[in-house]
Amino acid sequence: MTDQTGPGVLLNGRPVVLGPQPIKGGGQATVFPVAGHDRIVVKLYREPPGAEQERRLERMLTMTPLGGRPIGPGQPPELAWPTAVARGSKGEFLGYAMRRFGEPGHVQLVGLFTRAQRLRLFPEQTDWRFMLGVGWNLAFMTARMHHEGLIVGDFSSNNVVVDANGFVTFLDCDSIAFTDPATREEFPCLMQTADYAAPERLAGGPATRQSDDFALAVLIYQLLTAGNHPFGGVPHDSESETTVKDNIAASRSYVAEPGCVIIPRGVIDPTVLPPALLTLAQRAFGPGVTDPAARPQAQEWLRALDEERRLARVCPDRPRHSYGSHLTACPWCARAAATGHDVFNDTVPSVPTGPRTKQMKLPQQMIPTQQPSGARSLAIGLTIVLAILVLVIIVAAAQGA
Amino acid sequence: MRNERQPKTLPASYADIEFENNAQRLPLVLCLDTSSSMAGAPIQALNDALHAWTRELHDDVSLSYSVEVAVVTFGGHGVCAWRGAQPLPPQTPVSPFVPAHAFQAPVLGAAGVTLLTEALELAVRVVAARKTELRASGLQYYRPQICLVTDGLPTDGTGHWTNAWQRLVPMLTDDQQARKYRLYAIGVGDISDMGEQVLRALAPNFNARLHGFPFRELLQMMSASANAEQRGAGDEVFEKIFARFRTQRPAWEA
Numbered sequence: 001m002t003d004q005t006g007p008g009v010l011l012n013g014r015p016v017v018l019g020p021q022p023i024k025g026g027g028q029a030t031v032f033p034v035a036g037h038d039r040i041v042v043k044l045y046r047e048p049p050g051a052e053q054e055r056r057l058e059r060m061l062t063m064t065p066l067g068g069r070p071i072g073p074g075q076p077p078e079l080a081w082p083t084a085v086a087r088g089s090k091g092e093f094l095g096y097a098m099r100r101f102g103e104p105g106h107v108q109l110v111g112l113f114t115r116a117q118r119l120r121l122f123p124e125q126t127d128w129r130f131m132l133g134v135g136w137n138l139a140f141m142t143a144r145m146h147h148e149g150l151i152v153g154d155f156s157s158n159n160v161v162v163d164a165n166g167f168v169t170f171l172d173c174d175s176i177a178f179t180d181p182a183t184r185e186e187f188p189c190l191m192q193t194a195d196y197a198a199p200e201r202l203a204g205g206p207a208t209r210q211s212d213d214f215a216l217a218v219l220i221y222q223l224l225t226a227g228n229h230p231f232g233g234v235p236h237d238s239e240s241e242t243t244v245k246d247n248i249a250a251s252r253s254y255v256a257e258p259g260c261v262i263i264p265r266g267v268i269d270p271t272v273l274p275p276a277l278l279t280l281a282q283r284a285f286g287p288g289v290t291d292p293a294a295r296p297q298a299q300e301w302l303r304a305l306d307e308e309r310r311l312a313r314v315c316p317d318r319p320r321h322s323y324g325s326h327l328t329a330c331p332w333c334a335r336a337a338a339t340g341h342d343v344f345n346d347t348v349p350s351v352p353t354g355p356r357t358k359q360m361k362l363p364q365q366m367i368p369t370q371q372p373s374g375a376r377s378l379a380i381g382l383t384i385v386l387a388i389l390v391l392v393i394i395v396a397a398a399q400g401a
Numbered sequence: 402m403r404n405e406r407q408p409k410t411l412p413a414s415y416a417d418i419e420f421e422n423n424a425q426r427l428p429l430v431l432c433l434d435t436s437s438s439m440a441g442a443p444i445q446a447l448n449d450a451l452h453a454w455t456r457e458l459h460d461d462v463s464l465s466y467s468v469e470v471a472v473v474t475f476g477g478h479g480v481c482a483w484r485g486a487q488p489l490p491p492q493t494p495v496s497p498f499v500p501a502h503a504f505q506a507p508v509l510g511a512a513g514v515t516l517l518t519e520a521l522e523l524a525v526r527v528v529a530a531r532k533t534e535l536r537a538s539g540l541q542y543y544r545p546q547i548c549l550v551t552d553g554l555p556t557d558g559t560g561h562w563t564n565a566w567q568r569l570v571p572m573l574t575d576d577q578q579a580r581k582y583r584l585y586a587i588g589v590g591d592i593s594d595m596g597e598q599v600l601r602a603l604a605p606n607f608n609a610r611l612h613g614f615p616f617r618e619l620l621q622m623m624s625a626s627a628n629a630e631q632r633g634a635g636d637e638v639f640e641k642i643f644a645r646f647r648t649q650r651p652a653w654e655a
Contacts, residue, residue: 025625046645103462111462115421116502121462158463158631194633195425232423233539243541244425245633264423264539341420 006035009042011084011097018042023102028191029095041102042086043174044095054093056187057085059180060173066144076101076163078141080171101169106161109134109168109219113157113227119346123164127320127344128332129312131223134166136305138223141168142216143298146209151177153189153207155215156196157222177207194245195229199289202249210292217284220301221255224277225268226343230254230285233261248289256286268343272331274311274324276304320344418538419500424467425541427627428498428531431620432524434551435476439511443552443590443614450616451506457624458501467543468627470504471497471527475520477513478558482527498531517555518566521603524549525572528582543630545582548623550616552590555599570602583607583626583639589614606640609647622646 006020019033029045045053060082082096104121111117112134118126138160145152152170159172177189189207198214201207221230231247233254247253247261254263255270255278270278280296288295308324315321315330321344323331336342431451435444458464472483482489482497486505489495499505528545535542557563577584586604588597589611600608611619622642629638 046641103460108462110466113422113424114419114466114502116419117462117465156632192633193631195631197633226421228423229425232425232541234536234541242536243543247541262536262539264541265418266420266423267539339420343421 007032007044009044009086009088009094010091011042011086016042018044033100034097039100040083040097041100042095042097044086049093049095052187053174054085055185057082057093057096057174059182059185059187061085063178063181065148065150066141074165075167076106076169078144078167078169079173080169081173096174098173101161101171106163106169108158109138109160109162110157112162113222115226115343115346118226118344122162125320127322128224128226128324129309129314129322130166131226132305132309132312134162134168135220135223136302136309137166137168138219139216139298139301139305141170142212143302145170145176146212146298149178151189151207151209152212152215153177154191154193155212155219156193157219158193160219194243195231195248197245197248198292199249199251200292202245208292209297210295213295213297214284214288214292216298216301217281217288217295220277220305221273221281221285224273225270228264228267230256230281232264232267235261251289253285253289256282256289266339266341268335269331272323272327274304274308274326276307277301277324280304318342318345418534418540419503422466422500423540425543426535427464427468427543427630428471428528428545429468429623429627430471430473430524430528430545430547431623432473432520432547432549433475433509434515434517434553435474435509435511435513436515436553436556437476437512438515438553438590439476441511444509444511446614447550447616448506448508450620451509453617454620454624455504455506457621458504461501461624463631464624464627465500465502467631468501469498469531470501471499471524471531472507473497473520473524473527474507474509475516476509476511480516480520480523482523483507496531496534497527514558514560515551515553515556516558517549517551517599518563518569521547521549521566521569521573525576525582544580546585546623546626546630547582548585548587548619549600549603550587550589550619551596551600552588552592552614554593554596566599566603573603574605577604577606585623585626585643587611587619589616589619607643609643611647618646 006017008015008017016037017035019035022030022032023041024031029043031041031043034040034042065081066078077099080098080101082098084097085093086095086097088094107121111121112131142152154172154175159170161169161171175189175191177187179186192201194202196215196218198211201211218230222228229244230253231244233247234242235252252260254261270281273281280300284295311325312322313325315323315333317330317333321330321332332343433447439447458468474481474483484495484497485499486507489497524547528547532542554562555566557565573584576582584604585607586600587609588600590613592610597610625642626639629642
């Protein structure tokens with residue numbers, strides 16, 4: 001929005017020139033490209049950020065969170081951690097630099113929540129299994145952060161990006177809540193996104209592991225239902241304006257309590273979740289809304305998701321249809337037959353055996369290969385050993401326009 | 402897992418409410434002056450800005466998830482609602498709202514009178530109707546945004562200045578207080594002091610008088626506000642975004 005023509009800043013004392021057009025402008029800060037360095041971006045605060053934020057960034061630069069883990073082939077870092085403090089010519093603190101995670105390689109999680117955007121932005125083969133895998137990665141990242149005492153805080157579908165292999169990266173690290181290991185100074189998370197904020201946060205409470213668990217549950221649920229928010233729907237009685245935020249505050253989720261709202265038309269039945277996952281979701285969106293301790297933790301999601309990853313079935317009839325092993329028939333085909341809308345494909349044959357001209361069958365060599373490569377990560381606390389399954393999807397190059 | 406009052410599967414007849422997306426919606430109405438005073442460079446600038454903004458909107462993964470856009474114009478002989486690039490005939494039952502990712506900018510011409518009052522009424526009406534539609538479908542919405550842009554004074558159908566707009570003030574004031582929508586009223590070009598006073602009365606919180614025709618910045622400000630709305634930001638954030646937008650062009654400040 002601002003017409004800055006390439007402001008200059010100092011990164012670790014070295015002058016760099018920022019691009020004239022910001023990449024992204026939020027309410028609080030603006031992200032700029034750096035001339036001559038396309039792998040990094042600089043986030044500048046709109047208003048002088050103050051001494052505490054400066055200390056926060058300085059402390060973050062001394063930390064290497066989630067470090068030491070062998071990263072699978074092609075996996076980007078899980079956190080867009082600050083790499084340098086950005087200062088003005090007089091040494092004043094302006095913001096920080098981080099690695100760039102931009103489109104087309106990295107897309108905000110919200111891009112997976114509608115068919116139009118999934119088809120436009122993600123590999124052609126993107127299906128329910130992929131969503132499941134992204135959910136697993138998200139739970140994995142959360143578990144690791146919690147293990148290291150980091151609280152995501154502002155956890156939403158906007159500040160997590162996903163790449164073509166379903167690897168996730170958390171972007172807004174400067175809002176993470178943590179305690180400085182050296183000085184024991186506490187840095188709270190001051191940001192939140194209403195649609196993912198647990199009720200205690202909406203009421204002004206601090207970010208905690210449990211508030212992360214809440215956001216994680218919402219995000220995983222959205223992934224597994226191709227984008228449905230568990231707190232969607234409007235109350236039966238009211239003329240009032242009802243938002244997701246209101247439903248969270250009032251603990252109204254149709255996932256935990258069917259019938260408590262007029263469910264959004266077109267909602268996918270929650271039973272598309274395998275029973276173990278549905279149980280977790282119902283705990284999170286039922287008792288877990290008001291009782292933070294009742295929310296499933298990231299590790300629980302991991303275990304349940306892990307099971308399902310191995311068992312997911314592939315529909316023989318339509319491309320991009322895969323589903324949980326608890327179902328005897330493809331739910332996406334059933335839905336397409338009932339509504340005329342195919343959640344994962346652009347067009348629907350009018351009858352099951354109808355023409356498939358626009359739904360190209362992928363040539364054999366284009367079918368994604370699943371390679372359970374990757375290493376084992378030892379010890380994420382509590383004797384849990386997590387097998388890291390790295391889902392490598394080989395994306396065929398030519399995808400047309 | 403289903404609600405008794407809803408059929409298990411709904412027919413795909415909600416043509417104007419995208420079936421595959423039940424995200425909380427953010428209705429956005431652009432209420433634009435296309436009267437004769439906008440002819441020439443200004444309307445060209447507006448069209449160009451709409452075009453560029455549309456592209457940005459498509460590219461914005463987050464905004465295109467929930468924003469829906471309607472356009473209302475006032476010029477020629479009356480007011481007109483547009484469904485994307487298509488003008489809708491008066492009294493048509495079709496909603497002018499289009500999901501952001503499918504929105505196409507209309508190509509606007511400038512002529513005729515300034516029925517600002519009627520246009521704003523229409524904008525308020527389409528917002529209310531949209532809310533009802535969304536609610537009936539079980540869909541939630543963020544607070545809608547209405548952005549009124551004009552370079553002149555409200556006129557009647559014969560092009561004479563009118564104070565009919567004053568009849569809107571009580572309703573607009575109540576609605577804004579009741580948080581039914583955020584109304585932005587922006588004066589551009591050679592808008593007079595009197596024109597500015599009208600805008601102030603209509604939108605006490607978010608009004609501005611801008612030098613020239615900075616439509617691009619204006620539309621980007623609308624996007625920034627939409628973004629803040631999605632985050633669930635407090636009022637002060639919107640004021641800040643608006644203040645930043647206003648103070649970018651000090652040329653018009655006294």
